[in-house]
Amino acid sequence: MPNLGVKYGLTLRRRYLSVWNRLKKKRACPKCGSTHFRRLVIGVWECEKCGYKVAGDAYDLVQE
Numbered sequence: 059m060p061n062l063g064v065k066y067g068l069t070l071r072r073r074y075l076s077v078w079n080r081l082k083k084k085r086a087c088p089k090c091g092s093t094h095f096r097r098l099v100i101g102v103w104e105c106e107k108c109g110y111k112v113a114g115d116a117y118d119l120v121q122e
C-alpha cells in the first residue's frame with residue numbers, strides 16, 4: 059500500500075484506497091468462474107478462458 063503522506067486529508071486517502079482496492083481485487087469470470095479475468099482496456103473486462111467480455115463500469119458497481 060503506498061504511503062500518501064500526511065498532507066492528504068483522511069477523506070482523500072479513503073477515496074484513494076477505495077479505488078486502489080478495487081483495481082487490485084481479483085475478478086472471477088461471471089460466465090465460467092475462471093479467475094483469468096482481466097481488464098482488456100479501461101472499462102472493458104475479458105475472460106482469457108472463455109472470451110466473455112463485460113463493461114467494467116457496470117461490473118465494478120455489482121462488485122461493491
Ligand SMILES: [Zn+2]
Nearest residue numbers: 087090105108
Ligand atoms: Zn470465462
